[in-house]
Amino acid sequence: MSAHELEGAGDAGIRTIPVWDPLVRLIHWSLVVTIVLNGFVTEDESKLHEYVGYAALGLVVLRLVWGIVGPRHARFSAFPPNPFAALRHIRDTMTARNVLHLSHNPLGALMVYNIWATVLVLCATGIMMGTIRFFGLEWVEEAHEAAFTWLMISVVLHLVGVVADSWLSGVPLVRAMIDGRKRVPADREVE
Amino acid sequence: MRKLILTTAAIFVALPAFAAELSMGAELGKSMDEVKASLASLGYEVRKGEMEDGMIEVYFVKDKTMGEVYVDAATGKIAKLSMN
Numbered sequence: 001m002s003a004h005e006l007e008g009a010g011d012a013g014i015r016t017i018p019v020w021d022p023l024v025r026l027i028h029w030s031l032v033v034t035i036v037l038n039g040f041v042t043e044d045e046s047k048l049h050e051y052v053g054y055a056a057l058g059l060v061v062l063r064l065v066w067g068i069v070g071p072r073h074a075r076f077s078a079f080p081p082n083p084f085a086a087l088r089h090i091r092d093t094m095t096a097r098n099v100l101h102l103s104h105n106p107l108g109a110l111m112v113y114n115i116w117a118t119v120l121v122l123c124a125t126g127i128m129m130g131t132i133r134f135f136g137l138e139w140v141e142e143a144h145e146a147a148f149t150w151l152m153i154s155v156v157l158h159l160v161g162v163v164a165d166s167w168l169s170g171v172p173l174v175r176a177m178i179d180g181r182k183r184v185p186a187d188r189e190v191e
Numbered sequence: 192m193r194k195l196i197l198t199t200a201a202i203f204v205a206l207p208a209f210a211a212e213l214s215m216g217a218e219l220g221k222s223m224d225e226v227k228a229s230l231a232s233l234g235y236e237v238r239k240g241e242m243e244d245g246m247i248e249v250y251f252v253k254d255k256t257m258g259e260v261y262v263d264a265a266t267g268k269i270a271k272l273s274m275n
Binding site for chain 1 (some may be wrong): 208239249250252255257259
């Protein structure tokens, strides 16, 4: 069922479920800002680039801690990395009998871990460049650039996933990451 | 003795007289290889080198110092130097 079919039903046909706590949302959008700044605004070798990089590192580390101590939907246990579940999710989506996941769906979960890992690689290689041992070494710089390229590919796939999932599930995901609430069609099975 | 003097003289003639220390305007050479050799002879460990806007850019380290030097390929002299 798509969101369009529900419009006529009004709010009565939709359950609004709080999913993303304020910290998850703040971290998400702040990380977006750091990625845009360091990818397209700051000078590569500037102090500002370093500070923004440290901010990104802090955000990911904070999110990882939150994945252990945070509320239910923010926890790793709500979206364990599971490639088989991700494949199952793709299959279920194709056959239109997918269960709605309140936290990240299994495919989205893989992307989330991938993006965090990629940002951590960017931070690690970036910090290495500033040490005597790794300063001016070509392979460190190439690893940093490769990680950034992979991050950009990941962001595009992430956006495609968000649009596709919003369309297929009828739950506007971008809005949920803004106000924290998922608007779920009343007849949907929720996990 | 004479041979030694000649050999010494030959070495001095053969080696281009580049800068004895790193400072703005000092001459390091007009090619990547020359600049790298000059830095090495000054005791710096040469890291990455690349051409940027007609400048020879070389990264180097020495003890606890990291630095980056830009040499104007036309004059062979240091146009920009940053060390920390």
